[in-house]
Amino acid sequence: MSAVLSLLLADSRTPTGGYAHSAGLEPAVAAGLRGAEVPAFLSARLETVAFVDASFAAAACADARSSAVDRQQQSTAHADGAAVDAALAALLALDDELAARTPGAPQRAAVRSLGRALLRVAARLAPGDALLERYAEASAWTPRPVVFGAVAGATGLTPLEAARLSLYEDAAGIAAAAVKLLPLDAVQTTAWVAGLAPRIEALAVEAARSAAAARPPGAGFGALPATSTPLLDLRALAHERSDGRLFVS
Amino acid sequence: MSAETTYGTIRADGPPRARRALRVGIGGPVGTGKSSLIAALCRCLGSELQLGVVTNDIYTTEDAIFLRSQGVLPAERIVAVQTGCCPHTAIRDDVSANLEAVEELERAHGPLAVVFVESGGDNLTAAFSPALADTQIFVLDTAGGDDVPRKGGPGVARSDLLVINKVDLAPRVGSDVARMLRDSAERRDGRPTLPVSLREPDGVREVAAWVLDQEERWRAGTLVSEDPGPPAPHGPHDHDHDLHPHAHDDGHAHAHVHAH
Numbered sequence: 001m002s003a004v005l006s007l008l009l010a011d012s013r014t015p016t017g018g019y020a021h022s023a024g025l026e027p028a029v030a031a032g033l034r035g036a037e038v039p040a041f042l043s044a045r046l047e048t049v050a051f052v053d054a055s056f057a058a059a060a061c062a063d064a065r066s067s068a069v070d071r072q073q074q075s076t077a078h079a080d081g082a083a084v085d086a087a088l089a090a091l092l093a094l095d096d097e098l099a100a101r102t103p104g105a106p107q108r109a110a111v112r113s114l115g116r117a118l119l120r121v122a123a124r125l126a127p128g129d130a131l132l133e134r135y136a137e138a139s140a141w142t143p144r145p146v147v148f149g150a151v152a153g154a155t156g157l158t159p160l161e162a163a164r165l166s167l168y169e170d171a172a173g174i175a176a177a178a179v180k181l182l183p184l185d186a187v188q189t190t191a192w193v194a195g196l197a198p199r200i201e202a203l204a205v206e207a208a209r210s211a212a213a214a215r216p217p218g219a220g221f222g223a224l225p226a227t228s229t230p231l232l233d234l235r236a237l238a239h240e241r242s243d244g245r246l247f248v249s
Numbered sequence: 250m251s252a253e254t255t256y257g258t259i260r261a262d263g264p265p266r267a268r269r270a271l272r273v274g275i276g277g278p279v280g281t282g283k284s285s286l287i288a289a290l291c292r293c294l295g296s297e298l299q300l301g302v303v304t305n306d307i308y309t310t311e312d313a314i315f316l317r318s319q320g321v322l323p324a325e326r327i328v329a330v331q332t333g334c335c336p337h338t339a340i341r342d343d344v345s346a347n348l349e350a351v352e353e354l355e356r357a358h359g360p361l362a363v364v365f366v367e368s369g370g371d372n373l374t375a376a377f378s379p380a381l382a383d384t385q386i387f388v389l390d391t392a393g394g395d396d397v398p399r400k401g402g403p404g405v406a407r408s409d410l411l412v413i414n415k416v417d418l419a420p421r422v423g424s425d426v427a428r429m430l431r432d433s434a435e436r437r438d439g440r441p442t443l444p445v446s447l448r449e450p451d452g453v454r455e456v457a458a459w460v461l462d463q464e465e466r467w468r469a470g471t472l473v474s475e476d477p478g479p480p481a482p483h484g485p486h487d488h489d490h491d492l493h494p495h496a497h498d499d500g501h502a503h504a505h506v507h508a509h
Contacts, residue, residue: 013342015343015345017346019335020332020335020346021333022333113349116345116349117346117349120348245331246332247333247334248330
C-alpha cells in the first residue's frame with residue numbers, strides 16, 4: 001500500500017499545484033540559462049535547496065510516524081494526546097528552522113501555497129489524522145517540505161522514502177517546466193532526470209541520516225543541512241516583480 | 250474531530266455553503282471579452298453585492314491590471330494567479346492555486362457575496378471543476394466566427410450560461426447572430442444563452458440579473474450547477490451529459506434559470 005501512496009505523492013497528476021512552479025528555472029532562463037545547462041541547474045538544486053527540503057521532509061516524516069506508532073499502541077482515543085502534542089511541537093519547530101533557511105519572501109510564499117495545496121489533498125489521503133489536522137491549524141506557514149514529510153509519515157512512508165520523493169519531485173518538476181520554457185525535447189529532459197537517479201538515491205540516504213541525527217526534535221536541529229544557492233534567492237526576487245512570467249516561482 | 254474543523258481552514262469540500270461566497274467561473278477563448286464582462290458586472294453589481302475577482306492570466310497580470318484600472322472594485326479585491334502555461338489545468342485538473350486565492354480573498358476581505366474566477370483564455374475544451382466554480386459562464390464572441398457554437402465543446406454545450414458577446418460587431422465581421430443563437434440552442438438542451446453587447450449602456454443587464462438569480466439560489470441552498478464534464482466528442486443531438494447523471498439529495502437534477 002505504501003508503494004502506491006508513494007507513487008501517488010510523486011505523481012504530478014495529483015492535484016497539489018506543482019505545475020505552476022518552475023523551482024527557479026524561469027527566472028534563470030530569463031537571466032540567460034540555455035537548454036544545455038538545465039542538467040547543471042538540476043544538479044545545483046539537488047545538492048543545495050532540494051537537499052535541505054528533503055532533509056526537512058525526512059525529519060517531519062519521522063515525527064509524524066512516531067506519533068502514529070504511539071497512537072497505535074494506545075488503547076483509547078484520548079490517550080494519544082501526548083504523542084500528537086510532541087509531534088506537533090516538533091513540526092512547528094521544523095517550520096521555524098526551515099524559515100531560517102528560506103530568506104526570500106517569494107520562496108516563502110511559494111512553499112506556503114504548495115504546502116496548503118498538499119494539505120488539501122492530505123485531508124482525503126489521511127482523513128481525521130489528528131496531527132495533520134492540528135498542524136494545519138497551528139502552523140502559520142505550512143511550508144511544503146514539512147507538510148510533505150508529515151503527510152508521508154501519516155500515510156506510512158519512511159523518512160528515506162519521503163526524502164527520495166522530495167528530491168525526485170524537485171528534479172521532475174524542473175524538467176516539466178523546462179520543456180515549456182526552452183526548446184527542449186521532453187524525452188531528453190526525462191533522460192536527464194533518470195541520469196540523476198544515483199545522485200538522488202545517495203542524497204536521499206544522506207537526508208534521512210541528517211534527519212535522524214536531528215532527533216530528538218529540538219536537540220539537534222544543527223544536524224539539518226543549510227545549504228543554499230543565493231543566486232536562486234536573488235532571481236526569485238526579480239521574478240516576483242516581472243510582468244512577463246508564466247510560473248509563480 | 251469535527252467535520253467543520255478538518256485541517257483548519259483547508260477543507261477538502263471547502264467551507265459550508267452559507268458561509269462563503271458564490272464562486273462564478275468565467276471561461277472562453279482569448280479575446281472574447283471575459284475581462285470586460287467582469288468589469289461590467291462589477292460596475293453593475295458592485296453597489297449591491299460584495300464582490301471579489303481572481304484572474305488567471307497566461308503570461309502577465311494584464312487582466313488584473315485592466316480590471317483594477319477600471320476602478321470597479323477596490324484594487325485589493327482583484328488578485329492574479331499564475332498558471333505555468335496551464336490555464337486549463339488551473340480551472341479543472343488541479344484547482345488548488347485558484348481555490349487558495351479565492352479562500353485568501355474571502356479571508357482577507359470577506360464576507361463576500363460573489364467571487365468571479367476568470368480563466369486564462371483557453372480553447373473550447375476548457376471547463377471549470379465543480380471544486381472551484383459553483384456555476385459557470387462561457388463567453389464566445391461574434392468576431393471569433395459564427396461557426397463556433399456549432400463546434401461545441403463542454404463550455405458551449407453545458408456551461409450554466411453561454412454569452413455571445415460583441416453582437417454589435419456582427420455585421421462588420423460577417424457573423425450571423427441568429428445562427429449562433431440557433432446552434433447554441435441546439436447544443437445546450439434548454440440552458441440559457443444571452444446575446445450581449447457591452448458597448449450598449451445597459452448591455453450587461455441580463456447577465457447581471459442572471460448572476461443575481463444564481464446568488465439568491467446559492468444563499469437559499471437551491472443552486473444546482475451543471476458540470477460540463479471532461480471534453481468529449483459529440484454531435485448536437487448526443488445528450489452525453491445523460492451519461493453522467495447527477496445525484497442530488499432531493500432527486501431533482503437540473504434547476505436552471507432560463508433567459509428571460
